[in-house]
Amino acid sequence: ETGVTQTPRHLVMGMTNKKSLKCEQHLGHNAMYWYKQSAKKPLELMFVYSLEERVENNSVPSRFSPECPNSSHLFLHLHTLQPEDSALYLCASSQAGTGGHEKLFFGSGTQLSVL
């Protein structure tokens, strides 16, 4: 166990559905992340939250909406997704310091399929 828990592990949704991905970290970290991992593509950074403030939005479409209510929880709200959004969505956390956000700890991901 890495200390980062993601639910659900698998999700199938239609293009008109609304769903949410949940991430919880038990490491006492102050930064959380969403990455997208597609087949044959490197991990793509989506969002970064530091001290519950969104500090990076990597040109992600508005159909993805993140929420960070506290330093331990992170959500990704999904609505009107496209089939090309099917991917593994990975949550991570880190302890950000003066040297930057260095070692990331990842959850096991949510495998999303959009029909």
Next chain:
Amino acid sequence: GESVGLHLPTLSVQEGDNSIINCAYSNSASDYFIWYKQESGKGPQFIIDIRSNMDKRQGQRVTVLLNKTVKHLSLQIAATQPGDSAVYFCAEPNTGRRALTFGSGTRLQVQP
């Protein structure tokens, strides 16, 4: 721009042999590099890291080498075991140093 890439998508080795996984980076200002291992059905897991003021760092059965002259990073795994089969990624800080940028990954297959 920043770019972290890998030379080979798949590496196949015999059990017991040593494995070498390579990574090229383009951001000469990067001062920190990490290797991650991702097994099937799991998220990436930290293996080892190295700062740019070092050329070599050793862990348990793993060694990372950094050549700043040619902007090249390698991960060496000694006596490769079936449990080492996974995809390996190198990573470096992104431009804002708020996250990591990952390479495309190398799949390591260990043959019995």
